[in-house]
Amino acid sequence: xxxxxxxxxxxxxxxxxxxxxxxxxxxxxxxxxxxxxxxxxxxxxxxxxxxxxxxxxxxxxxxxxxxxxxxxxxxxxxxxxxxxxxxxxxxxxxxxxxxxxxxxxxxxxxxxxxxxxxxxxxxxxxxxxxxxxxxxxxxxxxxxxxxxxxxxxxxxxxxxxxxxxxxxxxxxxxxxxxxxxxxxxxxxxxxxxxxxxxxxxxxxxxxxxxxxxxxxxxxxxxxxxxxxxxxxxxxxxxxxxxxxxx
Amino acid sequence: xxxxxxxxxxxxxxxxxxxxxxxxxxxxxxxxxxxxxxxxxxxxxxxxxxxxxxxxxxxxxxxxxxxxxxxxxxxxxxxxxxxxxxxxxxxxxxxxxxxxxxxxxxxxxxxxxxxxxxxxxxxxxxxxxxxxxxxxxxxxxxxxxxxxxxxxxxxxxxxxxxxxxxxxxxxxxxxxxxxxxxxxxxxxxxxxxxxxxxxxxxxxxxxxxxxxxxxxxxxxxxxxxxxxxxxxxxxxxxxxxxxxxxxxxxxxx
Numbered sequence: 001x002x003x004x005x006x007x008x009x010x011x012x013x014x015x016x017x018x019x020x021x022x023x024x025x026x027x028x029x030x031x032x033x034x035x036x037x038x039x040x041x042x043x044x045x046x047x048x049x050x051x052x053x054x055x056x057x058x059x060x061x062x063x064x065x066x067x068x069x070x071x072x073x074x075x076x077x078x079x080x081x082x083x084x085x086x087x088x089x090x091x092x093x094x095x096x097x098x099x100x101x102x103x104x105x106x107x108x109x110x111x112x113x114x115x116x117x118x119x120x121x122x123x124x125x126x127x128x129x130x131x132x133x134x135x136x137x138x139x140x141x142x143x144x145x146x147x148x149x150x151x152x153x154x155x156x157x158x159x160x161x162x163x164x165x166x167x168x169x170x171x172x173x174x175x176x177x178x179x180x181x182x183x184x185x186x187x188x189x190x191x192x193x194x195x196x197x198x199x200x201x202x203x204x205x206x207x208x209x210x211x212x213x214x215x216x217x218x219x220x221x222x223x224x225x226x227x228x229x230x231x232x233x234x235x236x237x238x239x240x241x242x243x244x245x246x
Numbered sequence: 247x248x249x250x251x252x253x254x255x256x257x258x259x260x261x262x263x264x265x266x267x268x269x270x271x272x273x274x275x276x277x278x279x280x281x282x283x284x285x286x287x288x289x290x291x292x293x294x295x296x297x298x299x300x301x302x303x304x305x306x307x308x309x310x311x312x313x314x315x316x317x318x319x320x321x322x323x324x325x326x327x328x329x330x331x332x333x334x335x336x337x338x339x340x341x342x343x344x345x346x347x348x349x350x351x352x353x354x355x356x357x358x359x360x361x362x363x364x365x366x367x368x369x370x371x372x373x374x375x376x377x378x379x380x381x382x383x384x385x386x387x388x389x390x391x392x393x394x395x396x397x398x399x400x401x402x403x404x405x406x407x408x409x410x411x412x413x414x415x416x417x418x419x420x421x422x423x424x425x426x427x428x429x430x431x432x433x434x435x436x437x438x439x440x441x442x443x444x445x446x447x448x449x450x451x452x453x454x455x456x457x458x459x460x461x462x463x464x465x466x467x468x469x470x471x472x473x474x475x476x477x478x479x480x481x482x483x484x485x486x487x488x489x490x491x492x493x494x495x496x497x498x499x
Contacts, residue, residue, distance in 0.1 A: 017499070056339055056340060057498060057499070075342065076342035079340060079342045082340070084340055086336070090332065090336045091332065091334050091337070092334045095334075103254055103257070106251060106253070106254025106258075107248075107337065107341035107343055108251070108341055108342060109248050109250045109342065110250065
């Protein structure tokens, strides 16, 4: 793996659902170690783009590579590099927290001894140790969110994708999560974050990409996008054409 | 091959099986025990021998294979459907697992569950004096082959079904009636001529007849047709499941 290879390279991505075009000719290049805020209104194509990166959706056109690995042709290698915390909880409701993490680590081919160690580490890190034997459906919304985040990190991915990770969580966990994401970013992990909380994206990300109606309408580093002391919300409303609606 | 991944799918599936053991293990075993009791100790004692064996010995292979195939089918259909319904299937879709490994994981775990149910029923059958064995290798081959066929059918059903009601259509309208009418309780010659001909087009007849030959040593059909049917179905259904995973129909849309 060449160190100059971007963490994520999306070229002319197209995704359709029947006749409806969800993502239309999107191209994004994400250098290693960057923290991207992918922004856009509901239904703009953010989650679909993420689904194409991680392999939940089939791609209709274009290509995606993570660390130089094509997500379809080199899917095994590509998927090892990516961790995903989706917007909606996609877990076995009746499964126990500890087991869930252990199973997911197993899917990534992590041997038992390393797997147990990693699961214990993550349970500790996300204050989930005392909930280890609880079923996922027995947890509060905030605890479920922690489990989903721990699950995304179980194989120690280089690219972490977080689709609205703070939706429905209390202020305490939001701040805790911000601290954790900053730490991961400082350690060199590449992060792609979508959120409707623009303050959080402005605080954490060093790059932004704006998507609207399936197209990228602007992207670039934070200093360029927020030049002239603009606030992210202002830029967002300008780019999505909603400024006059306020 | 991601062997740890494959092993994990099987481990997870077996854990799910034991988590709801009343439904997955005890229910079919109790149902089979009642069949064995009724046909062995109540009705069976009033019926003449068939092919030189007691009635319970004659019907036992049918009872066994019906529970084996139902267990395999129910396991994979409900597991795939539930994983699709709660979207936990995405945990596997985003992991470095091939379609073949996912398919194999479901099939092996469904066969394991069918074997647990099957072995328990055989042990109960031994207690009732209902079990004889002519060829253990053939018996084992029929059990495994049939379980594989129905686990693949279960995966397809789980993928196709859009509701819990749809999930039960195949078992209610195909599996249950076809296995009852597949010679479980009677020989072919007991039927009118037309019904005999119709039965020869019922694939379940060959599963029941094959396992009966392996256990009791009597058969109504050409065993080669049964063996070819099982091999053909494994190949065709296996190919179809792989194709569905590959195209992402109903899972990666």
